Amino acid sequence: MTGAEAGKQAENQEESMREAVSGDPSEKKPKQDGEKLRLMFVGKIAAGKTSLCQRLNHEELTYRKTQTVQVLANDINMIDTPGEYLERRMFRGPLMVTAMNADLILLVQSALDEQTMFPPQFTTMFPKPCIGIVTKIDKAENRKIEIAEKYLEYAGVETSFRVSNVTEEGIPELYRYLEAFEEKLQTAAGEASEKKVGNEAESTQEI
Numbered sequence: 001m002t003g004a005e006a007g008k009q010a011e012n013q014e015e016s017m018r019e020a021v022s023g024d025p026s027e028k029k030p031k032q033d034g035e036k037l038r039l040m041f042v043g044k045i046a047a048g049k050t051s052l053c054q055r056l057n058h059e060e061l062t063y064r065k066t067q068t069v070q071v072l073a074n075d076i077n078m079i080d081t082p083g084e085y086l087e088r089r090m091f092r093g094p095l096m097v098t099a100m101n102a103d104l105i106l107l108v109q110s111a112l113d114e115q116t117m118f119p120p121q122f123t124t125m126f127p128k129p130c131i132g133i134v135t136k137i138d139k140a141e142n143r144k145i146e147i148a149e150k151y152l153e154y155a156g157v158e159t160s161f162r163v164s165n166v167t168e169e170g171i172p173e174l175y176r177y178l179e180a181f182e183e184k185l186q187t188a189a190g191e192a193s194e195k196k197v198g199n200e201a202e203s204t205q206e207i
């Protein structure tokens with residue numbers, strides 16, 4: 001091996017070692033299960049919950065009536081509920097229990113619906129933050145979209161988004177909000193675990 005060849009080989013080895021240690025910075029690290037955001041979707045039959053799940057998962061829209069609670073594991077974990085869970089009072093208990101497994105609850109209201117099934121202050125039944133989503137804005141006039149937003153506001157959501165699952169209008173804005181929410185959640189979890197370690201160290205010293 002010539003000196004130049006040996007130099008090149010050493011350079012290549014160094015490069016692959018650097019990659020092994022730090023990884024390719026342009027590639028996004030796959031999320032661990034505990035790092036993924038868990039969303040739960042609640043809304044009337046045909047409000048557009050499953051379609052929204054498909055959009056957030058970057059899937060094609062395919063109609064499938066949701067018959068039972070569905071857990072969809074992907075980059076974001078999603079709990080899709082059937083409209084019946086909101087429309088029938090007997091399911092309110094299971095809805096509350098299911099919400100314990102979510103980080104954020106999305107109340108879904110179609111802008112084409114003249115009425116709402118969300119009673120005022122509906123969000124108080126969940127011990128988790130709730131946001132509102134107005135769907136079907138591609139088909140509704142502005143007045144109807146505003147009414148749908150009002151319904152969600154009365155239900156007690158923190159903020160709301162207008163989307164179309166068909167044209168994807170509003171989906172990137174919602175996605176950015178969810179990413180920021182996930183980041184905040186991870187920071188809070190990191191701080192909480194640091195505090196716990198600190199407290200444990202203190203109590204060990206006292207002993």
Ligand SMILES: Nc1nc2c(ncn2[C@@H]2O[C@H](COP(=O)(O)OP(=O)(O)OP(=O)(O)O)[C@@H](O)[C@H]2O)c(=O)[nH]1
Nearest residue numbers: 045046047048049050051066082083136164165166
């Ligand atoms: N135009 C339009 N149609 C939509 C939109 N979102 C959903 N749909 C349509 O509305 C219908 C019902 O959508 P789904 O997503 O299945 O509704 P869902 O809330 O999951 O209904 P359940 O599973 O019965 O509770 C389907 O035919 C969708 O294609 C939207 O933003 N715009």
Ligand SMILES: [Mg+2]
Nearest residue numbers: 049050065066
């Ligand atoms: Mg569905």
